[in-house]
Amino acid sequence: HQLLGATIFTGLKGPTTPETPRSYGSIENENNPIPTVEGHRYATQYHLWALGVGAVISGYFFGWQTLLGGGWGGAILTLGFVTILYTCLTMSIAEIASALPRAGGPYLFALESMGPAAAFIVGLAETVKVINTCAVVVVGIGEYLSPYLGINPVLIWAIFFGFFVTLNVYGSNASFRFQLLSTILSIAFLCVFFVAAVPQADFHRYAIGHHWFANG
Numbered sequence: 001h002q003l004l005g006a007t008i009f010t011g012l013k014g015p016t017t018p019e020t021p022r023s024y025g026s027i028e029n030e031n032n033p034i035p036t037v038e039g040h041r042y043a044t045q046y047h048l049w050a051l052g053v054g055a056v057i058s059g060y061f062f063g064w065q066t067l068l069g070g071g072w073g074g075a076i077l078t079l080g081f082v083t084i085l086y087t088c089l090t091m092s093i094a095e096i097a098s099a100l101p102r103a104g105g106p107y108l109f110a111l112e113s114m115g116p117a118a119a120f121i122v123g124l125a126e127t128v129k130v131i132n133t134c135a136v137v138v139v140g141i142g143e144y145l146s147p148y149l150g151i152n153p154v155l156i157w158a159i160f161f162g163f164f165v166t167l168n169v170y171g172s173n174a175s176f177r178f179q180l181l182s183t184i185l186s187i188a189f190l191c192v193f194f195v196a197a198v199p200q201a202d203f204h205r206y207a208i209g210h211h212w213f214a215n216g
Helices: 002-011 045-061 064-099 105-114 116-149 153-170 172-200
Strands: none
Touching: 045 172, 064 105, 105 116, 116 153, 153 172
């Protein structure tokens, strides 16, 4: 998702010219400026919607419901706190991304604000994050499909890794289209599940408790 999101800003044009050298110096300077070029924008508003909503929906498929273990009151308090944090994060990223002349995601944010050393650390952290995220996703998919298909989950990991790597190598346009399709399908599956689950609702059997908080 980070790699897809980074391509969104390639069409933005900023003040990076030979007349306005960058202050950090080691990446570009008056002797080695990096010109700003007009790129092609692959993402529409629908692709951006699918990118954000799809990432959140996938979390619900992989166990975010355990938040309710703290009770309804704990869930509501946590929701309010996290909403404030994400609102601040969204506003900050929107302002920074619209001001920068090139794509690059968190690496470029750190490069422009703190210099190449900090950007190097941020780039490594992003790499570790993406690797771990991919591992969690394919392991989760394997746990879902292996009991039904009766095959080794490691094989499922390899298949999905190969599929998504091929999709990204093919191009950003294909990745965005697949993200949009998968988000629509995920919403459809959730709607079917919600409707089908209504007749089976049994609070006495399935509810985790009647207190607002875990300890009453």
